[in-house]
Amino acid sequence: MIVETGHYALVLALALALVNSVLPIWGAAIGDRRLMALAPSLALASFGFIAYSYFALTYAHVTSDFSLVNVVENSHSLKPLLYKISGVWGNHEGSMLLWVLVLAIFAAAVALFSTNMPEDLRANTLAVQSWISAAFLLFILLTSNPFARLQVPPIEGKDLNPLLQDPGLAIHPPLLYLGYVGLSITYSFAAGALITGRIDAVFARLVRPWTLLAWVCLTLGIAMGSYWAYYTLGWGGFWFWDPVENASLMPWLAATALIHCTLVMEKREALKIWTIFLSILAFSLSLIGTFLVRSGVLTSVHTFAADPMRGVFILVILVLFIGGSLALFAARAGGLKPGGLFAPISREGSLVLNNLLLTTSCATVFVGTLYPLALEGLTGEKISVGAPFFNLTFVPLFLPLFILMPLGQCLAWKRGDLLAAAQRLTYAIGAGLIVTLALAAWRGGPALSVILCGVAAYVILGSFADVGRRLFAGGASPAAAGRRLIGLPRQAFGSAFAHAGMGVTLLGLAATGWGAERITSLRPGESVEVGPYQLTLEDVSARQGPNYSERFGRVTVRSGGVVKAAIEPAMRAYPTRKMNRAEAGIATLGLGQVYMSIAEVAPDGKLDARIYWKPLVALIWLGSLIMAFGGALSLSDLRLRVGVGRRARRAAAANPLPAE
Amino acid sequence: MKKPRFRGRAVTALMLAACWLAPLSARAVQPDEILPDPKLETRARDLSAQLRCMVCQNQSIDDSNAELARDLRVLVRERLKAGDSDDAIRTYLVQRYGDFILLKPPFKAETLALWGAPLVILLAGGAAIFLGARRRRVAVLEPGALSEPEAVRLKTLLDGEAPSS
Numbered sequence: 001m002i003v004e005t006g007h008y009a010l011v012l013a014l015a016l017a018l019v020n021s022v023l024p025i026w027g028a029a030i031g032d033r034r035l036m037a038l039a040p041s042l043a044l045a046s047f048g049f050i051a052y053s054y055f056a057l058t059y060a061h062v063t064s065d066f067s068l069v070n071v072v073e074n075s076h077s078l079k080p081l082l083y084k085i086s087g088v089w090g091n092h093e094g095s096m097l098l099w100v101l102v103l104a105i106f107a108a109a110v111a112l113f114s115t116n117m118p119e120d121l122r123a124n125t126l127a128v129q130s131w132i133s134a135a136f137l138l139f140i141l142l143t144s145n146p147f148a149r150l151q152v153p154p155i156e157g158k159d160l161n162p163l164l165q166d167p168g169l170a171i172h173p174p175l176l177y178l179g180y181v182g183l184s185i186t187y188s189f190a191a192g193a194l195i196t197g198r199i200d201a202v203f204a205r206l207v208r209p210w211t212l213l214a215w216v217c218l219t220l221g222i223a224m225g226s227y228w229a230y231y232t233l234g235w236g237g238f239w240f241w242d243p244v245e246n247a248s249l250m251p252w253l254a255a256t257a258l259i260h261c262t263l264v265m266e267k268r269e270a271l272k273i274w275t276i277f278l279s280i281l282a283f284s285l286s287l288i289g290t291f292l293v294r295s296g297v298l299t300s301v302h303t304f305a306a307d308p309m310r311g312v313f314i315l316v317i318l319v320l321f322i323g324g325s326l327a328l329f330a331a332r333a334g335g336l337k338p339g340g341l342f343a344p345i346s347r348e349g350s351l352v353l354n355n356l357l358l359t360t361s362c363a364t365v366f367v368g369t370l371y372p373l374a375l376e377g378l379t380g381e382k383i384s385v386g387a388p389f390f391n392l393t394f395v396p397l398f399l400p401l402f403i404l405m406p407l408g409q410c411l412a413w414k415r416g417d418l419l420a421a422a423q424r425l426t427y428a429i430g431a432g433l434i435v436t437l438a439l440a441a442w443r444g445g446p447a448l449s450v451i452l453c454g455v456a457a458y459v460i461l462g463s464f465a466d467v468g469r470r471l472f473a474g475g476a477s478p479a480a481a482g483r484r485l486i487g488l489p490r491q492a493f494g495s496a497f498a499h500a501g502m503g504v505t506l507l508g509l510a511a512t513g514w515g516a517e518r519i520t521s522l523r524p525g526e527s528v529e530v531g532p533y534q535l536t537l538e539d540v541s542a543r544q545g546p547n548y549s550e551r552f553g554r555v556t557v558r559s560g561g562v563v564k565a566a567i568e569p570a571m572r573a574y575p576t577r578k579m580n581r582a583e584a585g586i587a588t589l590g591l592g593q594v595y596m597s598i599a600e601v602a603p604d605g606k607l608d609a610r611i612y613w614k615p616l617v618a619l620i621w622l623g624s625l626i627m628a629f630g631g632a633l634s635l636s637d638l639r640l641r642v643g644v645g646r647r648a649r650r651a652a653a654a655n656p657l658p659a660e
Numbered sequence: 661m662k663k664p665r666f667r668g669r670a671v672t673a674l675m676l677a678a679c680w681l682a683p684l685s686a687r688a689v690q691p692d693e694i695l696p697d698p699k700l701e702t703r704a705r706d707l708s709a710q711l712r713c714m715v716c717q718n719q720s721i722d723d724s725n726a727e728l729a730r731d732l733r734v735l736v737r738e739r740l741k742a743g744d745s746d747d748a749i750r751t752y753l754v755q756r757y758g759d760f761i762l763l764k765p766p767f768k769a770e771t772l773a774l775w776g777a778p779l780v781i782l783l784a785g786g787a788a789i790f791l792g793a794r795r796r797r798v799a800v801l802e803p804g805a806l807s808e809p810e811a812v813r814l815k816t817l818l819d820g821e822a823p824s825s
Contacts, residue, residue, distance in 0.1 A: 242717065352789055364777060364781070367778075371774045386763025387709075388764035389765060393778045519691055
């Protein structure tokens, strides 16, 4: 019964979305405030229905209701509760439901929190968001109904793909969706502003927090996915340039560019056209990503099912929304007045260069991902575009950004002085050089790693140069600097942390050059050296999990005879799906990790193992956490700033100026 | 996103599953494959990382668990032992499997747009920014002629009379 009401709620949500697509926009056009005021309430109601529908599907999964196709295909009564809940989005239908839920969450958030924006802009924005909702609700109801029943329910389900039975599934997809579906709201803002016809600094100020929020979630989502791949896939890789990874990287790059250019638009009213374009682009890339993943056009390991109907449907949505918004953009962008002027060497200039490099690297990923498809479609010739291509093209485009990052922050708005900016970075540049030279002299190793470590040191220190200068300006004492610390806008710290996080990630990537790898066979009692550690396989035994059985080795990690850690690499067998999955044994020692993954035990009692020592590898993900922290810091500042005008007015009312 | 899900009945999906899930005891590079000569082995690893596992999605034979990838790894090592150069091995594999096997697409007419895209986009973007900046400067510094009411208003102001409105 709950299942049927969930299905019905989804239909009601579609009806509400359709109403919300038309009435507010009409109201904004004829200036009817009552029609415009419908938008927030409809958005909230629609959110309520979609949330209920989502709850209904979760309920079916948790109670193992095997009369539902979706539950039978993806669940098992013995599956742990965590995976019953996260398994809801571990399949095509459920993940699309999560998709529209995130759309609805953002619409509801705008309805609740963006109360100080112009009425007509809010009505138009929520209406555009409803168009997207309606399109995807229709997609779910027509092609991917998660509530389809079976005539004769089986006794047991087919279980979830073993690779997905991992805590990673509980965290990664929701975060990623909050990120890349969250970009829908910047798209709606852009389209809403184009329809309203007013595009000014207010738009940038309104859209920036939402972009930041989506960016923070996307950053965490991508990092989480990469760590998940790292520890489950068994050979210690963390980024594969897989088309589906690229699909999430592209919106991230566009969103990063967008955050930076809204800064220019907010402060200087410049780059208006470009900001609007990027807002549209970022979500368009999310849509393209959804199409690539859901349609089965890439025979990727990520593709759920190759159903042509679904592919065509999403393609139509894609064409309508990208084409429609670009047409609107073309019609309205010409009328925009150019904003503030700036010299090439200035904060604005550096942000323009940042945008050029980010969008070019984004375009490179785009071309690299879609080229094989296009070429096969046009000529029938099959080629592969893999990691070597992206390392040769994307990386050189992205590296200059690291040099630019601290430098741009030290440039003044309007007209900057490159030499003065470089002078402020003396310490950072010096530190970078020292790190490089010291590593080259005492540690050795791949030249690229040595240089990148220096660059990373420069970025990490240089990111705080601007904040440091503002704190200690005029030779202020530490106490005075401490007082200034409180007064400094959090956004300044936000960007410092976000940039430093980038540097930390770079350091982790650079350190992979010093990693060690051993591929060997071990008998119980035998030891092997990897990097600075000795690993001893104590014994091999078996145990039973809730819905799998596993064979695992007990391994002791020693350094100079002292026991540092114990790990248990395992190979799990899932009988329902007849699949095996490696569970790597990982010991985090300092910031590095000892990583061991095993295969089956050979008949002669030997255990094939891959063992890695990965120095500083944790920094790769720690860096993304710092980036996200910086974004969140910036976001908290923006939230406070929304009320600034109100507080100032209140203060003015409390102490009226004495009349002269 | 790491969310594979396979339809048991689809052959391709099964083959893909082989790359990630090791249904047999096959694993990416196994101890028995490794060459005794560390120099040759390093070359073998570098080559393998550039060759695509034909039944996988974007995975190199070095990383893949599929049987076919193992066969190819062994083949590469046999060729190396026989004294072939890296290029000779690549050419041999391309003759057998086509360009599809190279993770780094070859530079030729069909891939010109692929390899050229990053540079072209960067230059076009740079040019657009340069021209846009110049146009903006002109537009802001030399505003257009006054409209008729503006001209009238300016005239009244200049004539020293108070504006009527």
